[in-house]
Amino acid sequence: MDGRSTVDVIVVGGGPTGLMLACELRLHGVGVVVLERLAERTAESRGRGLHARSVEIMDQRGLLERFLAVSEKFRVGGLFGGVMAAWPDGMDTAHPYGLATPQAVTERLLEERARELGAEIRCGHEVAGLEQDADGVDVELADGTRLRSRYLVGCDGGRSTVRKALGVGFPGEPATVETLIGDLEFTEDRAKVAEVVERVRRTELRFGVAPDIDGRAGVARMIVPADGVAEDRSTPPTLEEFRARLRAVAGTDFGAHSPHWLSRFGDATRQAERYRVGRVLLAGDAAHIHPPTGGQGLNLGVQDAFNLGWKLAAEVDGWAPEGLLDSYHAERHPVGARVLTNTRAQMTLLGAAPGPTALRELLTRLMEFDEVNRYITGMITAVDVRYDVGAGRAGDQDGGQDSGHELLGRRLRDVPLSDGRRLYGLMHTGRGLLLDRTDGGRLSVDGWADRVDHVVADIVDDEDGDPGVDVPALLLRPDGHVVWVGEDRQELEAALTRWWGTPRWGEAGER
Ligand SMILES: Cc1cc2nc3c(=O)[nH]c(=O)nc-3n(C[C@H](O)[C@H](O)[C@H](O)COP(=O)(O)OP(=O)(O)OC[C@H]3O[C@@H](n4cnc5c(N)ncnc54)[C@H](O)[C@@H]3O)c2cc1C
DSSP, rough: OOOOOOHHHHHHOSSSHHHHHHHHHHHHTEEEEEEESSOOHHHHHOOOOOOOOHHHHHHHTTHHHHHHHTTTEEOEEETTEEEEEEEOOOSSOOSEEEEOOOOOHHHHHHHHHHHHHHHHEEOOOOOEEEESSSEEEEEETTTTTTTEEEEEEEEOOOOOOOHHHHTOOOOOOOSSSSSEHHHHHEEHHHHHHHHHHHHHTTOOTOOOOESSSSGOTTTTEEEEEEESOOOTTSOOOOHHHHHHHHHHHHHTTTOEEEEEEEEEEEOOOOEEEEEEETEEEOGGGGEOOOOTTOHHHHHHHHHHHHHHHHHHHHHHTTTOOTTTTHHHHHHHHHHHHHHHHHHHHHHHTTSHHHHHHHHHHHHHHHHHHHHHHHHHHHHHHHHTTTOOOOOOSSOTOOOTTTOOTTTTTBBBOBBBBSOOBBGGGGOOOOOOEEOOOOOOOOOOOOTTTTTEEEEEEBBBTTTBBOOOOOOSSEEEOOOOOOESSSHHHHHHHHHHHHHHSOOOTEEEEEE
16 A cells, blocks of 8 residues: 555554554564554543442552552442442452542553553544544545554543544434533532532432542532533533533532533433454444443543454464454443443432432442352442353353353453462463362463463462362463363363464464
């Protein structure tokens, strides 16, 4: 194509999803160019933190220390539609907490990592359109420049240009309510602010004021219901509009002034019909939008990227078995749909009418049952995600979620190993992993050793108790999900073939 070089993968959008994906692709040596419309990263944070599954992901890639250095831990369970509960006992994770990390910090840390790994991030590059053919994707930028890549992933947010260019349907519901959000300075006394917030939130849960947001003294994050739904939500509210809504809802505007950031968001709930069209894929908000209740959107996007990265790398590298890349849609679309469903339920619960109020009271009672709290917490934190990986045996494609061992399709929590190492510490490279607990390590990954590590060690109990892993060996994908358990060599080889393709003998295959 006119002498232009072809990039392996173009990632459109340098938000949390695009940056995480860039990191994952670079781990496998895939050439990545991230095209980000903004010339400079915004300092404002929509997302407030990482839930337990994303915390695990950062640990699996050796990034957790960086996040811990700049984040407070929080331990809230049952975070659902304005109901909160204590963190439940017995959650299946070695990271029983969330991290209060402003989105801007998450983006900074992921960008830093992506650059370290060699991703090229071009800011001020807006994608205007694209066309694909059998061998690649041509991208047109807003300034008329053209680029070509073998694959392209649209991580360009809810109004995704990529999704629209593909013509992929985005069914769901439009916004019915709108909320104004902003970071503003204020003159009101803090005790008075707290008193007003306490009073208003008894009936209006879409209202809140959090002083000293992100450690910025004198700046408060304020949210307040808008009056109706704006035609164009990309236009921020004015300071006057914001203050008028504060006065209407809370009876005071807290002397709000000097806004650092003003924005609005709705409760539109939509999901892309397809996450893949040929050589173009969608991830993060480009694939799904929903209200921010439960703080799940950023986490969902990062987890999409974690699922997609190694599969796309395998495709680029030429070893992907048939169907691997399509398993991205098959696995992640249902997970996204489930989040949409839970946010719909949460929005109903947030209502001020007697019905939702009564439901909230009931749910608050129900949350006192540990099992209910664990279920809700597992769902919001995404530690309960289970993919349909069949029964873990090649050829047994129709094995549903109920077939096979309980661990199949789930990610394994971090566990301490008998050699003093921890499982997640062995997953930083993004390769597959055979955890072999058989006597003397009788199993082998010969033929796949260039893609899968063989670790001979036992799992030991730690302060989180007995990890409940009762199998002689487990095969983990690069995203930590279990795709095979047992000790039968033939079954193991079938599973290796199913997820990592044909064996490669010789130096690379038998290290
Ligand atoms: C008020 C609010 C609070 C929230 N709180 C939470 C929370 O606590 N926890 C949570 O998990 N989630 C939260 N979310 C959701 C979270 O902010 C989003 O889900 C998250 O930002 C999605 O990440 P993304 O990378 O997929 O998309 P985005 O963050 O939207 O990033 C897309 C990127 O693509 C760029 N881009 C767009 N178009 C183009 C183009 N044509 N060419 C090049 N670049 C382009 C954009 O500039 C942007 O940088 C909240 C959302 C809101 C509105």
